[in-house]
Amino acid sequence: MSEQADLLRGTLDLLILKAVSLGPLHGYGVLLRIEQITHGALLVEQGALYPALYRLEHQGLLDGEWGTSDNHRRAKFYTLTATGRKRLKEETESWNRTAAAMSAALKTRPAEA
Amino acid sequence: MLAKLRSYARTLRRRDAFEDSMDEEMRFHVESRAADLVRRGLSPAEAARRARLEFGSIEKQKDVARASVGVRILDELRGDIRYALRTFARNKGFAVTAVVTLALGIGANTAIFSLIDALMLRSLPVYRPQDLVQLNLAGQAGEAPFPTFSYPMVRAFDHRRDLFDGVAGYGGSGAVVVGPPGALSRVSGAFVTGAFYETLGLTPAAGRLIARDDDEPGAPSVAVLSYGYWERQFARNPLAIGQTLLINGAPATIIGVSPPGFVGANVGQTADITLPAVMTHDPGLLENGKGNFWLRTLARPKAGVSVAEAAVRLNTAWRQIGDTVIAPNWSAARRKELANARFVLTPGATGWSFLRDIYTKPLWVLMAAVGLVLLIACANVASLLMARASSRQREIAVRLAIGARRGRIMRQLLVESALLSLIGAAGGLLLALFSGRVLLDILSTGAFRVVFDLTPNGHVLAFTTGVAMFTALLFGVAPALQSTALNPTASLKQDARTATGVSRWLPSLVTLQVALSLVLLIAGGLFVGTLRNLRNHDPGFRTEGVLLADLDTPPPTPSALLDEIRRVPGVVTATFSTHTPLSGSRWSEPAVPAGQALPDRDTALFVGGGPQFFDTLKIPLAAGRAFTERDAAGSAPVAIVNERYVQRFFAGKYPLGQHLTSRLNGEPRDLEVVGVARNTDAIGLRGIAPAVVYVPYVQVPKNHFATVMVRASGGLADVAAAMRRVLQPAMPKTPVQVRPLSAQVQATLLKERLMATLAGALGVLALVLASVGIYGLLAYSVARRTREIGVRMALGAERRRVVTLILNGVRRPVMIGMLIGLPAAWAASRSVQSMLFGLQPGDPLAIGGAILVLTAVAHAAAYLPARRASRVDPLVALRHE
DSSP states (O other), X not given: OXXXXXXXXXXXXXXXXXXXXXXXXXXXXHHHHHHHHTTTOBOOOXXXXXXXXXXXXXXXXXEEEEEEOTTSOEEEEEEEOHHHHHHXXXXXXXXXXXXXXXXXXXXOOGGGO | OHHHHHHXXXXXXXXXXXXXXXXXXXXXXXXXXXXXXXXXXXXXXXXXXXXXXXXXXXXXXXXXXXXXXXXXXXXXXXXXXXXXXXXXXXXXXXXXXXHHHXXXXXXXXXXXXXXXIIIIIOOOSSSSGGGOEEEEEOOSTTSOOBOOBOHHHHHHHHHXXXXXXXXXXXXXXXXXXXXXXXXXXXXXXXXXXXXXXXXXXXXXXXXXOOOGGGGSTTOOOEEEEOHHHHHHHHTTOGGGTTOEEEETTEEEEEEEEOOTTOOOSBTTOOOSEEEEGGXXXXXXXXXXXXXXXXXXXXXXXXXXXXXXHHHHHHHHHHHHHHHHHSOTTSOHHHHHHHHTOOEEEEEOTTOBOHHHHHHHHHHHHHHHHHHHHHHHHHHHHHHHHHHHHHHTHHHHHHHHHTTOOHHHHHHHHHHHHHHHHHHHHHHHHHHHHHHHHHHHHHHTTSSSOOOOOOSOOHHHHHHHHHHHXXXXXXXXXXXXXXXXXXXXXXXXXXXXXXXXXXXTHHHXXXXXXXXXXXXXXXXXXXXXHHHHHHHHXXXXXXXXXXXXXXXXXXXXXXXXXXXXXXXXXXXXXXXXXXXXXXXXXXXXXXXXXXXXXXXXXXXXXXXXXXXXXXHHHTOXXXXXXXXXXXXXXXXXXXXXXXXXXXXXXXXXXXOTTOEEEEEETTEEEXXXXXXXXXXXXXXXXXXXXOOEEEEEGGGOTTOOOEEEEEEEOSOHHHHHHHHHHHHHHHOTTSOOOEEEHHHHHHHTXXXXXXXXXXXHHHHHHHHHHHHHHHXXXXXXXXXXXXXXXXXXXXXXXXXXXXXXXXXXXXXXXXXXXXXXXXXHHHHHHHHTGGGOOSOOTTOHHHHHHHHHHHHXXXXXXXXXXXXXXXXXXXXXXXXXX
């Protein structure tokens, strides 16, 4: 547990969008999916999950529908809307640019400066 | 953005469902987690505990989730409102006083604003009213633009399709006589040019509207009804279209009904029957010439032609148009002056109203006055809130101590203020609706009925809501800031009754109220004084006992009719007249002593009067004789001039026996002066009496004015009824109405009466509000100082000294208020000087009276609390907590 990094601000939304883009998920499923796709490296604070989900739904990026879960219980499943898909793409590109820039910056050796 | 709104709407509409689903979803989460933990080998009980622990409080999660969707603030608002209403219910006295105060203040503002809106701001209910312009001829330097044109001019403008889609001309509203002999009635009507309805872009409610073809010489006579008249007279029966009405004695076919809401371009005056201009009873009005500028215009510039461009091109076009429409019989100088005139286009969206000229300034003055009243009301509510804040200090300190943020408490306090304001505004709207009717009734007692639709529209509702919100901020922010700016620990330790800091503000609020009340009282006194002075003013003629009956045309045998009227019991003298004093209608002509050249412009007012004219009005003659039966139609033309005329044109020469060169209704006349009359206020009670030339009624050429004037003794109502019985059979085409001259004179004082009534009433309202404020301040300070007073009295202070002590608390703010109020009142009354009569802004009676009344009322308001202070029982006061 101690090796899991805290989530950077703003990356939770991106992770949720990514997780949901892989298939409809209920809230707890989002948590598990993120754990899975980050190989357990990033921990989502449980308390932060639902506010984020509601906010994204409110912004029209996610769509919530009630359905039946694997264990035959009623659960709310989230899917990505068209706007959500567009946002995910933009955020991913922006993230990649930032990450590349950061990584390049951090690789700089004294002689190259 | 749209998604957000939809989400809001969904959440709010199905609030319970939202809460339930949130609950279910989170519970599912915790259970799923617990199930996973069981799978990892935990006992079910331990798993459930761990899962709950990891997730944290579901309620807290829900709260954060609500905030993220943005509905939490609404929840809190609802809570605040509920809490505020509970507080009001606990403090009914406070809530009722505040709401009533605000309702009075906001109601007065709404009432005046509704009138301003109806008279000046509301657009005509026509197609794209903002595109309409009014044509004016620029006057000479310093003169106002000239807004009326002759019939041929308006038609010529309308033909310029390169500039305008249409140019509509309309005459002022007036009465037309409708119906067959025996069932005559006067109905308000208007004459319009053929382009009127098309230019305004109106579609008929039934039938068709007047078109250009209807306004051609020889076209069949037609009439358009207003929707209201169609409803009242024909119960909206479509068969009314095609029926024939007798209008001014001639048949006209009803061709259609104008759309509901549209009652003509004259704002405030309904035209129930609209006729093509070509049907005017005076054919002279269709020609070019002097005195025939009777049509106002509304023009719609062609699409793509800007207003500025239209003006420039109209000025160019005028060079050609002018040649054809300027009267050829004018002198070369006047023709040239008109031909060189420039056009000014002004916005036409709001139509035109003669009421605007009269009431614009009074209404803005009243708007300022009700604004001051609102300020006084705000000061009242603010001091109520502050006084209450001190008793709530402990409540607020507790809430701060247990962790409420200051902003949160301020929001709660401001919600209370806003709520008070909104309830007050609702009351104010009702009040305005009622008082608006009263105002219209006052306005309608004049010669014309004033018709406004005062049901609150969007403008008025927006205004009232805006005022309410503004007031809430005005009276709510300071108390809210003050009552939350405290150190909870100190306040909790402190005894609420000795808490300080709040009362510092209260005296300054009283000062403000006193200053504003003084301004309003002095203004009220000045307007009441103006009305009194005008009523007591001698107009140069006696109105008491004089009855008037307007006949639409001169009777065939005037003197025989007069003889018949003189036989009516109670009639002392009877005469004919073309124009009666202060009727609003006037006749002017050029007239100069013989030998001088007759000028282009009119030099004197003319009045045609019969024998006994001067006896009936009791206008004294300074020299010479009055008109007699011998001044008949065929005998030598004579005239009586008034002293002003003598002073202006005969400068020192003895006028009797002199001759005047004149032109009467276009016919040259040589008049011998046979008498000199004293001056009268023929056209207005204010200002200088005009120069007047009286001529014998039967010697007026082409006359079509006729009013029977009678001086009667005894019961005027009986004489009036008897006169009507004589006149009606003699004038079968006229609905004869007999009315007193005094009513006609009173009607000219309408504006003054409105100002005196309203300014007086607002002064009294201000006084009442200010006295409530003073009472509140003292009652509060006595309540807070009960213990101190008890100690003083226990130590031997006399009751009288205690009363003085309390009264001193209010004397200072009242005195300062008056010192501030006096110069403010002087400045304010300077700005309305032109509306006053017979007194100056510094009128000692108005100022002294206002100070006296204010002082007396302040003392009366202070008396009750002071007495309560003097009755304090030291033992009780000291034991009191």
